[in-house]
Amino acid sequence: MTAILAAPLRAARRRMDWPLLSAVTALSLIGLLLVWSATRPRLLAAGEDPQTYVKRQLANVLVGLAVLTAVALADHGTLRAWTPPAYVASCLGLAAVLTPLGKTVNGSRSWIGVGPLDVQPSELAKVALVLGLATLLGDRPGGERAPRGAQVALALAATAAPLGLIMLQPDLGTAVIMVVTAFGMLVVAGVRWRWLALLVAAGAAAAASAWFLGLLRPHQVQRLLTFADPMADPQGAGYNAVQALVTVGSGGLGGHGLFRGDQTGGRFVPEQHTDFVFTVAGEELGFAGAALVLLLLWWVLWRALGIASRAVTPYGTLAAAGIVCWFAAQTFVNVGMTIGLAPVVGVPLPFVSYGGSSVVACMAAAGVLISVHRQTARRL
Amino acid sequence: MLRLGNPRRRISIGLIGMTFVLSILAGRLVQLQGLDSKVYEARAAQQRVQPEVLPARRGSITDVNGHELAVTVEAREVSADPALISAEKRAQVAATLAKELGRPQEQIAAKLAMTGTRYQLIAKDVDPVVAERVLDHEFPGVTSKPQYRRLYPGDDLAGSLIGFVGFDGDGLAGLERKYDKVLAGRDGKQSIEIGRDGKRIPMTRDTRQAPVPGREVRLTIDRDIQWAAQRAIAQEVAKTGARSGSAIVMDVRTGHILAMANAPELNLNAWQEAAPEDRINRAAAEVFEPGSTNKVITAAAALEAGAVTPGTVFRVKDNIRCADQVLRDAHPHEPENLTFSGIVATSSNVGTIMAAQKVGDEKLYNMLKAFGFGSKPGSGLETEEAGLLPSWSQWSGSQSCTVAYGQGVSVTALQMASVYQTIANGGVRVAPQIVAGVADEETKKIVPSPPGKRTRVISATTAKQIAGMLEAAVGAEGTGNLAAIEGYRVAGKTGTAMRYDEKCQGYCGYTATFVGFTPADAPRLVALAVIQDPQKGHYGGQIAAPVFRDVMTFALKSRKIPPTGTTPPPVRIRAGE
Numbered sequence: 001m002t003a004i005l006a007a008p009l010r011a012a013r014r015r016m017d018w019p020l021l022s023a024v025t026a027l028s029l030i031g032l033l034l035v036w037s038a039t040r041p042r043l044l045a046a047g048e049d050p051q052t053y054v055k056r057q058l059a060n061v062l063v064g065l066a067v068l069t070a071v072a073l074a075d076h077g078t079l080r081a082w083t084p085p086a087y088v089a090s091c092l093g094l095a096a097v098l099t100p101l102g103k104t105v106n107g108s109r110s111w112i113g114v115g116p117l118d119v120q121p122s123e124l125a126k127v128a129l130v131l132g133l134a135t136l137l138g139d140r141p142g143g144e145r146a147p148r149g150a151q152v153a154l155a156l157a158a159t160a161a162p163l164g165l166i167m168l169q170p171d172l173g174t175a176v177i178m179v180v181t182a183f184g185m186l187v188v189a190g191v192r193w194r195w196l197a198l199l200v201a202a203g204a205a206a207a208a209s210a211w212f213l214g215l216l217r218p219h220q221v222q223r224l225l226t227f228a229d230p231m232a233d234p235q236g237a238g239y240n241a242v243q244a245l246v247t248v249g250s251g252g253l254g255g256h257g258l259f260r261g262d263q264t265g266g267r268f269v270p271e272q273h274t275d276f277v278f279t280v281a282g283e284e285l286g287f288a289g290a291a292l293v294l295l296l297l298w299w300v301l302w303r304a305l306g307i308a309s310r311a312v313t314p315y316g317t318l319a320a321a322g323i324v325c326w327f328a329a330q331t332f333v334n335v336g337m338t339i340g341l342a343p344v345v346g347v348p349l350p351f352v353s354y355g356g357s358s359v360v361a362c363m364a365a366a367g368v369l370i371s372v373h374r375q376t377a378r379r380l
Numbered sequence: 381m382l383r384l385g386n387p388r389r390r391i392s393i394g395l396i397g398m399t400f401v402l403s404i405l406a407g408r409l410v411q412l413q414g415l416d417s418k419v420y421e422a423r424a425a426q427q428r429v430q431p432e433v434l435p436a437r438r439g440s441i442t443d444v445n446g447h448e449l450a451v452t453v454e455a456r457e458v459s460a461d462p463a464l465i466s467a468e469k470r471a472q473v474a475a476t477l478a479k480e481l482g483r484p485q486e487q488i489a490a491k492l493a494m495t496g497t498r499y500q501l502i503a504k505d506v507d508p509v510v511a512e513r514v515l516d517h518e519f520p521g522v523t524s525k526p527q528y529r530r531l532y533p534g535d536d537l538a539g540s541l542i543g544f545v546g547f548d549g550d551g552l553a554g555l556e557r558k559y560d561k562v563l564a565g566r567d568g569k570q571s572i573e574i575g576r577d578g579k580r581i582p583m584t585r586d587t588r589q590a591p592v593p594g595r596e597v598r599l600t601i602d603r604d605i606q607w608a609a610q611r612a613i614a615q616e617v618a619k620t621g622a623r624s625g626s627a628i629v630m631d632v633r634t635g636h637i638l639a640m641a642n643a644p645e646l647n648l649n650a651w652q653e654a655a656p657e658d659r660i661n662r663a664a665a666e667v668f669e670p671g672s673t674n675k676v677i678t679a680a681a682a683l684e685a686g687a688v689t690p691g692t693v694f695r696v697k698d699n700i701r702c703a704d705q706v707l708r709d710a711h712p713h714e715p716e717n718l719t720f721s722g723i724v725a726t727s728s729n730v731g732t733i734m735a736a737q738k739v740g741d742e743k744l745y746n747m748l749k750a751f752g753f754g755s756k757p758g759s760g761l762e763t764e765e766a767g768l769l770p771s772w773s774q775w776s777g778s779q780s781c782t783v784a785y786g787q788g789v790s791v792t793a794l795q796m797a798s799v800y801q802t803i804a805n806g807g808v809r810v811a812p813q814i815v816a817g818v819a820d821e822e823t824k825k826i827v828p829s830p831p832g833k834r835t836r837v838i839s840a841t842t843a844k845q846i847a848g849m850l851e852a853a854v855g856a857e858g859t860g861n862l863a864a865i866e867g868y869r870v871a872g873k874t875g876t877a878m879r880y881d882e883k884c885q886g887y888c889g890y891t892a893t894f895v896g897f898t899p900a901d902a903p904r905l906v907a908l909a910v911i912q913d914p915q916k917g918h919y920g921g922q923i924a925a926p927v928f929r930d931v932m933t934f935a936l937k938s939r940k941i942p943p944t945g946t947t948p949p950p951v952r953i954r955a956g957e
Contacts, residue, residue: 041575046464047520188390246427249412249420263424266575287413291406298402302395309391321391328398332405339408 015374016072020303023296024068024351024366028061028359030293031352034280037258038273039354041265053273053354060356064363071367076315076375079368083131087158090128093121094165106271108346109169120357122174123348125162127364129178130185130322132158137189138314146190155186172220173345177329179203184325185318188308227343240276243269244338248282248290255286273354275346278338293352297331300350300366307373316372323365430574435528436565439594441542441555443603444638444816450532450542450556450648452594456511456524458502462495464521473519477502480514505529532648538599538606538639539646540661541761541814553651553659555597555814558762562818565594596819598826600636605629608934610641613909616927617643621915623889626663627927628797629935630906632897635801635810635832637759638905638935640664640794664757664764667790668891668912671877671920672727672859674786674796676803676846678736679724681747683842687738690721690845693955696731703777707733710876722953725852727859727874729785736784744783745772750837751799752809753791758833759812767791786877797908800895803850804871804903807843809835847871851900852951862925863894865933867943871903872896872928874920879913889913894924898932899944907932 032054039053049055071079096102096112103111103118111118136155137147147155159182166175187196210216216224222237230238230245247263256262261283263269269276281289301324308320327350334349336342348358412420441450458481465473470492478485481503491500504527506514511524530545543554551560568591609627617625629639642662646654660666682688697715699708709729723731736744748754754769768790775783782788794812802809811832820827838846850871854860859874875893880886895908909927917923935941 045520184394188394190390245412246420246424248409249417250424251413252417252421253414262428262573266428266573268424268427268576282409282413287409290409290413294402294405294409298398301398305391305395305398321394324394324398328401332401335405339405339412341405341408 015377017303017307017370017373020300020307020366020369020373021068023299023303024363025065027293027296027300027351028064030281030289030296031277031349031354032057032061033258034277034284034352035273035354037261037264037284038277038280040259041267056356057354057359060354060359061363063356064359067360068363068367068370071364072370072374074367074371076313076371079131079319079371080135080315083128083135086124086128087132090121090125091161091165093119094125094162097121098165098168106346108171110171110174117356120355122162122166122169122171123355123357123361124364125166126174126178126181126326127361127368129159129162130181130319130326130365131368133182133185133322134315134318137185138316138318140314146192152186152191152195155182155189170217170220171346172216172223173333173347176333176345177326177347180329181322181326184329185322188321189314189318223345224343227340230340240270240344241337241340244276244279244344245340247279248339251283251286251290253287255282255284255289258284260284271346274348275334275353276338277353278335278349281352282338293349294331294335297327297350301328301331304369307369307376310376311372312376316375319368320372323369326365327362428573428575429571431569431571434568434570434588434591435526435549436567436591437528437593438530438545438549439563439565439596439819441559441563442596442598443601443606444599444636445603446598447603448533449538449599449601449603450530452528452530454508455504455527455529456506456508457504457527458506458511458514458522458524460492460500460502460519461498461521461523462492462500463498465492465495465519467495469519473517473522476517476519477514477522480510481506534603534607535649536645536647537603537610538601538641539648539651540642540659541601541640541663542648543661544646544648544651544659554661554763555599555761558760559597559815559818563594563597566592568592592821595821596824596826598816598818600631600634600638600813600816601640602638602935602938604938605931605935606639606641608938609639609907609931610643610645612927612930612934613641613911614643614645616909616911616923617914620911620917620923622911623913624662624666625909625911625927626666626793627910627931628663628793628906628908629931630797630801630812632801632804632903632906633810635798635812636816637794637812637814638939639931640814661761661763663793664759664761665792666912667765667767667792668910669789669877669880670786670791670796671875671891671893672729672785673799673873673875673893673895673920674789674791675724675727675732675784676850676873677747677751677753677799678732678739678744678784679720679846679849680751680803680838680842681739681744682720682735683845684747684838685739685743688720688735690719690849691952692720693717694720694723694731694734696723696728696734698730700730700733700781702733702781705778705781707778707781717955719952719955721849721852721951722857724846724849724873725855725858725951725953727853732784733781736781741772741775741780744780745769745775747838748783748789750835751802752795753789757792757794757798757812759794759814760829761794761814764794765792767795786875793908793910796893796895796910797906800872800897800908801906802837803843803846804897804906805843806840807836807838809837811835847897847900847903848949848951850896851948852953854896855948855951857953859919859921860894860896860925862921863896863928863932865898865929865936868898868936869900869944869946869948870896870898870932871900872925874925876918876920881913890918892918892920892922892924894920894928896928896932898936899941900948901946902944904941905932905935905939907935 036054040050043050102109226237230241234242304324311317337344350362438452474489543556546552551557569589613625613627625643627641779788813832817826817828854870877891878887879889879891881888892911897903897906909924
């Protein structure tokens with residue numbers, strides 16, 4: 001039995017993208033430490049187990065790695081086969097969030113309770129969207145260089161469905177990530193520049209009308225205004241931005257040491273284990289640690305781009321490129337909002353932030369990358 | 381290989397774009413964490429670090445033997461943060477706190493139920509041992525804060541002399557105020573790091589500068605003699621229905637004040653309840669016209685000037701014209717021949733005026749000044765008064781006569797005690813002293829105060845002659861025979877002065893005094909008793925002399941001063957017709 005399995009496993013091991021997997025694992029481990037440090041003071045003060053969150057995140061990471069392995073070992077056929085159900089399921093999930101099943105946290109109705117777990121369908125929807133668009137745009141029966149108009153229209157419609165549901169939560173951050181991801185995939189798919197320009201114009205018009213017609217919620221408007229001038233109200237709307245900035249800045253080059261950040265210990269930064277986890281790295285590990293996190297993320301993106309460019313099928317290229325856009329946008333927005341380069345919109349830092357849905361979604365995406373990589377390696 | 385709208389080129393553009401974006405993030409990090417990190421660190425510290433004062437324990441005030449008269453004890457304040465105590469645990473926490481602190485459980489439970497608040501005071505003045513036991517339960521949200529409390533074990537013992545501290549522990553009156561700097565010590569500092577919720581951040585670095593405890597101030601006061609003096613004067617004030625009274629006991633050789641008692645006396649553990657005038661140390665601060673006790677100064681001036689000898693005989697009537705007034709002796713009598721000693725012993729006003737007229741105003745004034753009238757005694761008490769001594773050139777016609785027997789001039793009890801200390805000490809004044817020493821900051825051992833300033837006021841011979849007259853005053857024919865103490869030779873003088881009263885804008889009532897020293901031939905202790913505005917009886921010899929006797933008797937025993945065993949030489953009071 002073992003002998004029969006040994007050969008394909010060996011082959012699978014050879015075709016793994018070990019550098020990518022190492023980077024993902026390293027980011028997860030750093031994330032565990034940062035989550036630990038960010039949650040420990042509150043748990044200690046409340047007299048609870050200071051490792052409650054780090055244990056849960058460890059479980060998230062382990063589940064995520066299992067998902068990663070499963071997806072990585074699947075071939076394109078299997079992935080494609082699972083794409084429509086995954087897409088439909090995530091849209092249903094996003095719809096369910098809006099029903100009484102949904103839970104509201106920090107003003108966004110983004111969660112549904114599944115047994116003891118809180119699932120955030122918008123995170124999983126990102127994977128589904130990437131695979132869905134890759135399927136739609138990668139279909140080139142005649143070996144065309146670019147997708148046909150119908151395909152593009154279908155792709156836009158497929159994007160609009162989850163996007164609309166997410167805007168209803170409302171979750172501006174995830175919506176932005178999805179728009180960037182979809183647009184990036186259209187670019188890579190070879191859609192004509194003219195069409196792309198038209199899309200950008202339409203998007204800008206939509207954004208402008210949303211702004212001027214007052215379609216944005218007051219707190220969203222406030223956040224965007226705060227980004228322009230965070231010091232205008234440092235105790236109110238600008239609090240998160242200012243505290244994040246102060247916390248990262250006070251870390252200096254070498255940081256205060258893990259568990260020894262006083263800003264973190266004093267819990268000045270809200271949501272520090274989730275969306276603002278980068279501030280823990282900034283304060284406790286300093287520039288060295290923060291730069292290491294960025295470098296590892298860049299490493300993941302670079303590997304992913306390599307996978308995208310080497311992929312032998314349009315599906316593979318588009319899936320990998322979509323994931324690159326997703327990770328890159330999310331990294332920029334997340335890190336950017338902690339250091340005053342982006343408005344505060346709640347998105348997690350890939351692989352690092354606390355949260356089961358986010359970790360599993362990112363791991364699944366990494367699995368997709370490895371799956372594409374393996375497909376390429378098999379052909380060569 | 382499929383071509384996808386030239387994907388490779390678009391992907392390499394993507395790589396460049398990504399690298400660019402990441403380098404923007406990195407650049408921003410360099411700016412924040414490299415260039416501006418000091419700014420952010422300072423900002424972070426400013427919102428986090430909360431300086432806290434570590435109060436220094438105030439030094440004790442002790443009596444000459446080290447008994448505590450004022451002491452600071454540590455107490456704790458136990459408080460709770462109701463928001464941190466869960467509803468299920470509330471009843472248990474309340475029950476435990478109620479048991480440990482001995483307070484009603486419902487009351488504590490009610491406080492813990494106020495979950496909208498972050499601070500509820502559960503109990504003040506908690507014994508530190510009890511507070512520690514409460515903390516040992518490790519209930520979240522239950523904390524204790526140290527606080528200091530000033531206690532006065534003797535309640536009103538030397539109350540107005542010691543003084544008191546205010547709510548913030550600063551000395552407000554008496555020695556507590558005068559020696560505030562020494563007693564207070566130096567508060568320490570500690571900066572603790574406070575999180576957003578106002579609670580201490582665990583594992584943060586503290587900067588701590590330990591407080592330097594205050595130093596002990598040791599008085600010359602002897603607790604037992606003080607107590608005896610206080611009781612005696614209080615009893616006499618009560619008995620005579622007087623307004624107030626003071627008693628002083630001094631060591632002749634050192635000027636050390638062994639007791640300084642007032643009645644009514646201030647209960648220091650409830651000083652807020654006392655009337656403002658009862659918070660004053662009357663013995664050092666209340667100014668009055670001394671009356672006949674002042675005659676020793678006239679005698680000193682006359683003897684020093686060579687105008688009289690103790691045996692000089694005067695023909696004394698019971699009245700004498702002085703400028704526009706006729707001044708009288710206390711009791712009417714036929715003209716009689718009195719020696720100068722007799723004049724002092726029987727306290728004749730007329731005789732004293734006759735002697736003073738031989739001396740002249742200027743010399744009398746200088747002698748009064750030399751004995752410390754018109755200047756502060758230098759005891760180290762902040763509230764001590766200098767009295768009123770108008771310059772001789774401004775004396776009215778009758779004033780030059782009345783000053784001789786102690787009217788028209790004002791002193792404090794402490795000043796008058798100092799006069800008799802000078803005579804008892806062979807004419808050398810030693811500045812009265814109330815503080816025996818202050819503890820060294822390091823060794824905690826008492827460093828004695830420098831001895832009081834010594835000034836020769838009159839010659840030893842004059843002092844001895846006056847002592848003889850004063851001993852006669854306590855004798856059978858003197859006015860102060862109630863001051864006699866069996867087995868001891870006592871020298872002293874009565875005083876019964878008309879008392880100036882602001883309320884009636886003139887002389888209403890009396891000031892009764894007795895001041896003297898023992899043993900008369902080798903003086904060790906001076907004692908003074910003064911009673912202001914007595915209603916039942918008013919002669920110094922009648923109401924003040926017994927207080928002197930009681931206090932002095934106790935002090936002699938307490939200090940183990942034996943009688944000298946000598947016999948007083950006969951003093952001629954009267955001369956034949």
